[in-house]
Amino acid sequence: MKKQISLLLAALLLLTLLVGCGGSGSAKPAATGYAYDTDASTAPEAPMEQDSKFNITAVVADDALRDAKMIYRANIDLQTTDYETSEAAISNLVRSFGGYFESRSLSNRSSGYRYSDCTVRVPAESFESFCNQVGEMCHVVYMSSSAENITEAYYDTDSRLKTAQIKLERLQNLLANADNMADIITIESAISETEYEIESLSGTLRRYDALVGYATIYMTLSETYKLSENSAAPLTFGQRVSRALSDGLRDAGVFFEELIIGLAGMWVFVLVAAVLVVLLIRAVRKRVLRKKKKDEPSSPENPNHDQPQK
Template sequence: MKNKVLIKILQVMVAAVLVFSLYGCGAQKSARSETSTANQAAKSEGMMMDTATGTAVREEVARPESPNVNTDVGYNRKMIKTGELQLQTKDFKKSVEDIVAKVQSLEGYVENSNIQGSNFYNNYQNTRSASLVVRIPQKHFDAFINQSSEFGNVVYTTSNSTDITSEYVDTEIRLKSLKTRHERLLVLLEQTGSLKDLFTIEQELGQVTYEIEKLSGTLQQYDQLVDMSTINISIEEVFKIEESRPIITFGDKINDTFKESIKGLKRLLEGFVLIIVAVIPFLILIVPSAIIIIVLSKRFKKNSKVKAQRSEEDK
């Protein structure tokens, strides 16, 4: 009887292990599919997957130096220069501090900054990033853009020049005309003796003064935009730097395939261990329950035999 009981317990345990193994394999296959999909999406966006955390991070690749850009205009024009710069770096803190120090050394300033740190409660957000809006004198615009590789890997740069010479000249002409009109109204205000004319001139003088202040503010804004160029800077932290390989040889393919096989074997072993760990809590519940059921079944059969024997004796 003891052997039968042990056999039944083993059968229950094996059945439970098979069920949860199939469940674990399905979960692992699903996770592997999601990881593969994430890898493909990451590669299409020029990113890499961190196998330790499963996080998609942009891969920092050493590229040839970017060509220098010259946006200077050789004649007198009113130009508003704006630029955009995206960087990747392994030393996030140093890159941000170096950029701020460089901007200040060029007599510029940081107009706006947004820094996002890592999230300890979210494994999928373990990199830092920063967005800076800096203003630097226009004479240093090209030098700053062309030297941006000092702060990290340059993903891309853009520069735009907007010619506002016509708008600036038109505003100057209108302002000059309004100032002349303002002086004439002041002369008329001193010469008039009628209260009605005085009220009309003062009302018109107030409107002209308002327009003069408005156009003066517009010219000041133009001057600020022309004198101080605007650059939007995005900084992203990455974990790995890989040199670009323009030619992939057959040996490189063998090496990459072998590395991928090792990684696959490692993931398989990790998945097997995780399945065993996942099954243990269920076995803790199933085994005692199976033992109780078997003991109760054994007692029930024993009681049934006793009752049957008594009934035969009574006959």
């Protein structure tokens, strides 16, 4: 019986290898016009187009890409002079597209202006429209996008999962018919390893599904009193000089504002330093006066005392 169990295990291992090789070869083919490695991390990104107005356009709508597993991502840096209105508009836009905030943070800078950083998830089919509408609501400083095709990696993982599930079922049948303790221990160990592999592959597929189903947008929103300028055409010498002077005055104003705010925050230290300086000046002045008095010749009390009498 032990020899029969060993033969069955060897046959099961051979069948697993054959099914695994067949599953890898039957994975869904990648989109036409792109070459992919078997490693998902080295799969090239499909090209995205972006114009001078920061509008994001969709990947070329080839029929070959319609069934592909695509992961869409974007990075958007925004500015606004009305922070509360812009933040509320972005929140409403996310909800209107059926998306959600995966993470969100808000900070107040020393200048008094607010800054927020968030990660937004929206349905993949709304990726292009969402990014373009955000760009119309606020002033865009920077915007970039990418599309990653994970078709081959996705279906390879799915094939390996099905193979592991078949292997688990057959191992469980072997365990039910085993009557030798050594064989039972060996089969249970193989079952444990197979269950761990199934759990890992299932988690990978769930992660792929989440990334494919919902696009990821990383956004920052900065409050400012003046929006940065994006010039499409090169500036003349006079325009550059004028802008440099204007920026210099603005930066000088910001510097003195920050200086005053900093001194206001350190008023206790400034007061103590001023008192110490006053005391030091007084001590030095007293010492100088004493030295002068010490160096002056003393006047005689009776000027005729030393004169001889006639």
